[in-house]
Amino acid sequence: MRAETFIAQRLYFTSADRQRSSKPAIKVALLGIIIGIMVMILTLCVVVGFKRTITDKVACFGAHIQVTNFDNNNTFELKPIEVTDSLLLRLQSIPHVLSAERFYVKPGIIKTDDQFEGIVLKGLEAWQRFSNTVIEGHLPSEPNHIMLSQSLCHKLKLNINDKVYCYFVGDNVRVRRLQVCGIYLTGFQEADNLYALVVPQTISQLNGWNDSQTSGVEILIDNTKHLEEASDQVWYATANHLDEQGNAFYSQTLEQLNPQIFAWLDLLDMNVIVILFLMIAVSGFNIISGLIILILDSIRLIGTLKAMGADNRFVRRIFITQASMLILKGMLWGNVIGLGLAAVQYFTHLIPLDAATYYVSSVPIAFPWLALLILNIVVLLICFLILLAPSAIITRISPAEVMRYE
Numbered sequence: 001m002r003a004e005t006f007i008a009q010r011l012y013f014t015s016a017d018r019q020r021s022s023k024p025a026i027k028v029a030l031l032g033i034i035i036g037i038m039v040m041i042l043t044l045c046v047v048v049g050f051k052r053t054i055t056d057k058v059a060c061f062g063a064h065i066q067v068t069n070f071d072n073n074n075t076f077e078l079k080p081i082e083v084t085d086s087l088l089l090r091l092q093s094i095p096h097v098l099s100a101e102r103f104y105v106k107p108g109i110i111k112t113d114d115q116f117e118g119i120v121l122k123g124l125e126a127w128q129r130f131s132n133t134v135i136e137g138h139l140p141s142e143p144n145h146i147m148l149s150q151s152l153c154h155k156l157k158l159n160i161n162d163k164v165y166c167y168f169v170g171d172n173v174r175v176r177r178l179q180v181c182g183i184y185l186t187g188f189q190e191a192d193n194l195y196a197l198v199v200p201q202t203i204s205q206l207n208g209w210n211d212s213q214t215s216g217v218e219i220l221i222d223n224t225k226h227l228e229e230a231s232d233q234v235w236y237a238t239a240n241h242l243d244e245q246g247n248a249f250y251s252q253t254l255e256q257l258n259p260q261i262f263a264w265l266d267l268l269d270m271n272v273i274v275i276l277f278l279m280i281a282v283s284g285f286n287i288i289s290g291l292i293i294l295i296l297d298s299i300r301l302i303g304t305l306k307a308m309g310a311d312n313r314f315v316r317r318i319f320i321t322q323a324s325m326l327i328l329k330g331m332l333w334g335n336v337i338g339l340g341l342a343a344v345q346y347f348t349h350l351i352p353l354d355a356a357t358y359y360v361s362s363v364p365i366a367f368p369w370l371a372l373l374i375l376n377i378v379v380l381l382i383c384f385l386i387l388l389a390p391s392a393i394i395t396r397i398s399p400a401e402v403m404r405y406e
Helices: 003-013 023-062 085-092 128-133 150-156 200-207 224-238 259-297 301-306 312-348 371-387 390-396 399-405
Strands: 065-069 098-113 114-124 134-138 145-149 161-169 175-182 195-198 216-221 248-254
Touching: 023 150, 023 259, 023 312, 065 224, 085 098, 085 216, 085 224, 098 390, 114 134, 114 150, 128 134, 145 150, 150 175, 175 200, 195 200, 216 224, 224 248, 248 301, 248 312, 259 312, 259 371, 312 371
Parallel strands: 114 195, 145 175
Antiparallel strands: 065 216, 065 248, 098 114, 098 161, 098 216, 134 175, 145 195, 161 175
């Protein structure tokens, strides 16, 4: 063990050191570091959790990538394209793609005796991503089945097995009498208030489509960090492809389909940067003040060491090592408390949110371990660099000046 490390440990751990008059100030500095690390960890966990949760909710209805007719006019009345099984297999073979399936949409109006609402019927060949959203009844399995959200059922005063009339306007008005087979809840109010789920045959019959015609293809990927890469591959697979009717294909990502939501989520990144900067500044101020207090409180020791021949670099390393121990202790407790509070929220959903405003019913939590590790390393490096400036005070202290503090 190096001599400066040994002296620093003796200063930090001995009972005489803990009885010094500077103890309250050191505790304040330690508390500042703990709070700073705790707030930074909670900020990352909440913001990352929020972005992941909202992205998953949006993807539940629109998937990560959509392939539709190039001639569509940004309405829910999509012009059909013919999607062959070979094209689906080609899309499914793209790296990071989990599934590619046909989807069907049809706007209409749902009406009861005293209420009506505008809706969009949506049909899928598979319902895996909606299986966890069912709160009552079951997913649609027959052409006369319709599944509504909890909010729509509340507005229309409908229950399981109730029958409703749906009206569809085109060249003429068509009416379908459908039975409520189930109720779902995603917590994403914009989609819950709009979409009703049916089997694909219901929409195909309404539109007069053949078996190969569909509104488009929805593609799910394994991780949103691969979204741009997968989107490029989907574009290459479909951009120059025409169906049998001469229709061109057009692919869009989740972010392009919902620009207002993702623009709002991007603002959270700026909030994270501001919070991290402020917390690092607060922690840095506490570290500087703590080190200065340590130096002033040990000024006799500094004078004695210099009188015995120790140079400035040796004495500076003693107090930098001592302050580093304080930083590591603060970071350890900050991580424990921050991750502990995040875990409590993750498992208990203790802090609620207004789902109508934030799209989630409680504060979402995620644990981006790599980002948290990088955060700790960066903070540790910044704190170490901050220690260099106040430690320069030691170079101005001479054994003769120590007599002033006697």
